[in-house]
Amino acid sequence: MLCQLIIPSSIADHNNDTCLRVPQTGIENEFSHFFDYLFKINLMIPLYTSTEFDSAKGITELPLQCAICTTTFYKPKKRIKYDLINRENGCLYCSDTCKRKARETKQLVQCLNCGSEFEKQLKDIKKTKNNFCSHSCNATYNNKHKTTGNRRSKLELWLEKQLTSLYPNLHIDYNNKTAIGSELDIHIPSLQLAFELNGIFHYEPIYGSDKLKQIQNNDTNKFQKCIEHQISLCIIDTSSQSYFKEVTSKKYLDIIVNIINQRTSLIS
Numbered sequence: 001m002l003c004q005l006i007i008p009s010s011i012a013d014h015n016n017d018t019c020l021r022v023p024q025t026g027i028e029n030e031f032s033h034f035f036d037y038l039f040k041i042n043l044m045i046p047l048y049t050s051t052e053f054d055s056a057k058g059i060t061e062l063p064l065q066c067a068i069c070t071t072t073f074y075k076p077k078k079r080i081k082y083d084l085i086n087r088e089n090g091c092l093y094c095s096d097t098c099k100r101k102a103r104e105t106k107q108l109v110q111c112l113n114c115g116s117e118f119e120k121q122l123k124d125i126k127k128t129k130n131n132f133c134s135h136s137c138n139a140t141y142n143n144k145h146k147t148t149g150n151r152r153s154k155l156e157l158w159l160e161k162q163l164t165s166l167y168p169n170l171h172i173d174y175n176n177k178t179a180i181g182s183e184l185d186i187h188i189p190s191l192q193l194a195f196e197l198n199g200i201f202h203y204e205p206i207y208g209s210d211k212l213k214q215i216q217n218n219d220t221n222k223f224q225k226c227i228e229h230q231i232s233l234c235i236i237d238t239s240s241q242s243y244f245k246e247v248t249s250k251k252y253l254d255i256i257v258n259i260i261n262q263r264t265s266l267i268s
Contacts, residue, residue, distance in 0.1 A: 044091040066094035113137035154244035180225040191263045200239040
């Protein structure tokens with residue numbers, strides 16, 4: 001069932017009463033008068049009375065309030081009448097600028113890494129509390145603040161499983177950066193021993209020469225930090241493994257196991 005909210009008399013069709021129909025929700029009790037209703041259904045915010053509307057001529061401009069900037073602006077009665085009958089919101093905004101702002105789905109936020117301000121979609125803001133202006137800032141911030149790696153190859157995961165089984169009483173950190181401030185693929189604190197598994201990206205310009213240079217500089221810095229922290233870093237070249245298979249991964253496991261056993265025998 002529908003309830004009716006009658007439009008002021010000058011808008012009503014002389015032959016057939018015109019009304020706005022809304023679902024039966026007790027709306028006639030919720031709103032004290034017609035103009036509250038116009039605002040509620042997002043048609044317009046009138047600053048004139050129903051008496052002023054009825055007595056105005058078609059070309060008479062009546063005051064309205066912009067829903068965005070709250071500025072008072074004026075529209076002819078005939079335009080207001082048209083919007084009311086056709087349920088359009090052309091009288092809701094004072095300008096095209098405010099109309100565009102009403103359609104905006106972005107919000108100004110601050111980059112968590114560099115501090116610069118940028119616009120971000122509201123739907124994306126709801127997904128996470130961290131805002132980054134670029135992928136670079138995202139990666140930089142995460143690399144600075146993470147304590148464990150989150151991008152691990154199948155080879156690394158398989159080696160972790162095997163080493164955990166072979167050395168249940170030996171504490172081994174995987175993709176941890178607490179020791180030197182940079183991520184180590186495998187680190188055994190009690191033996192002051194670490195391993196890096198370097199794939200093809202460490203030796204060939206797969207993503208360009210600049211990226212390769214950056215990776216190799218990181219490798220050099222990591223090696224230097226290990227020396228400073230008296231950690232023996234063993235670099236294993238895994239570039240020959242184009243895709244993971246246990247049978248081709250066993251040789252890397254054997255290298256690691258042999259070094260661990262040798263180091264353990266020396267310490268004991």
